[in-house]
Amino acid sequence: MADYGTSGIWADEVIGPFRHGMVPHSGLSLPPALAAAFDAWINRYWERKQWDLSDTESFNQEGRVLALKLKKFAGSDTIVSFQPEQWPSGLGPEELLP
Numbered sequence: 001m002a003d004y005g006t007s008g009i010w011a012d013e014v015i016g017p018f019r020h021g022m023v024p025h026s027g028l029s030l031p032p033a034l035a036a037a038f039d040a041w042i043n044r045y046w047e048r049k050q051w052d053l054s055d056t057e058s059f060n061q062e063g064r065v066l067a068l069k070l071k072k073f074a075g076s077d078t079i080v081s082f083q084p085e086q087w088p089s090g091l092g093p094e095e096l097l098p
Helices: 032-047 053-074
Strands: none
Touching: 032 053
């Protein structure tokens, strides 16, 4: 899930008073190229003004690709999901990755 000022990666576990929390790239020892790709994706989110449906679909497709790369990096024992942006606002249903 994209959000302002985040890594774009969230742990689905209780962290403090929250039901989930952001995981920094350094906490996962992500390869520099993958961390940079997540940073660029989040910057795209930050820079949005008003997207139309095609912008949202393109953004979500980029996020899905990153999530698949994260899954490959983390290994088959790690559950990775993607939560897309929904146009015109909100979040779509969580998508579990194979």
